[in-house]
Amino acid sequence: MEKKLKVAALKDGTVIDHIPADKLFKVVQILHLDNCINQITLANNLESKKIGLKGLVKIADRALAENETNKLALVCPDAKINIIRDFEVVEKRPLILPDEIREVIQCANPNCITNHQPVVTRFYVLKEENQIRLKCRYCEREVKAEEVKIK
């Protein structure tokens, strides 16, 4: 009951739930929600049994593209995507990093060809020792997932 008062219900669209509170505005930024014309509800610092304080994003009448879920998987891998149709959750989708991420990451190496020529970036996702690293296909440099620049 209390939850309903805080966050308005969504008829159709996407809910991104269990965003760590300190990542909410990062999510707003990488999904370019500041330029989104759909109805958006943002909530932050909601109590969560799982993660302490959480953020929540509801976007009406919009599904997330693969590019966008890849970005989210980098920023808040434990967030959950709920697809809503007619007020019902029709699908719960965990965020899974693919083996390769195209386009959405900017290489952190200023001498990488992708920062100088019109090249679509490609990063390999390396999962090792509880750490996710991303390796640029071109300059072959690796960065930790939490340090990547997202376009």
Add this chain to the structure above:
Amino acid sequence: MSKNSLVSISDYSKEEILSILDSAADFEAHPNRRTLEGKVIATLFFEPSTRTRLSFETAVIRLGGSIIGFSDAATSSSSKGETLNDTIHMVSSYADAIVMRHPLEGASRYAAEISPVPVINAGDGANQHPSQTLLDLYSILKTQGTLENLNICLAGDLKYGRTVHSLIMAMSHFNPTFRFIAPDELKMPDEYKIFCKKHGIKYTESAELTDNFNDADILYMTRVQRERFQDLMEYERVKNVYTLKNEMLGNSKPGLRILHPLPRVTEIDTDVDSNEKAYYFQQAQNGLYVRQAIVSKVLQQQ
């Protein structure tokens, strides 16, 4: 994209590396052949280089092929703003293979993706220089008789030195033990240490070059490269830290050989040159045979 490109040493399996070294030995015995007759090889050097360009061009000419290209980006259309994409498309319609050096990292992988003819990476910024790695391996094999179970000391600029990074990757097939000797500012980056751990390769690190290479079979020296520094103050601070002197070699193994990708500046004293353990000039000569083997392989003219 051509499947035969050589961009990174990791493009080659252990078997392919060994077959290149075999073929290089063959070329050393008989360097002049006409196997590339009628073939045109483009050498695109967007960044100057003496040894690499001349040895690739000599390799092609000794095999009867012809060369087109440029040795300085200022004399190419890239100085007019042409994209690499356009240059590669144009050149690949003239030549049977492209040898390319470029100041930007990843340029060769990109060129190999868009080129219908094979691309050989002759150095892309601080990233990869696989023909150098293969000639290093050839020199190690020739002087030690094997690549297996060797003690290898890498000294100097281990942070920006692409040759040492590629050497670690290539040697990972042969159970080496490494010692990394570098000042703190130029230490081996974590990703290569992670690579070693993942491949079960033993390594130790030291900050000073003394005579701490006495158990080594190979001492691989590198130059502290001014052009890799963003901060020239840092360069001034570290450039003279490492100088190998003849007197430091007294207790080293008789079979030790000193390698250096050249050009050398101050990191090896000229009094080392006459020591039989100095091998860097022969190493540079080996580059010719290895590049003959590489060009032949990418054009499948072996």
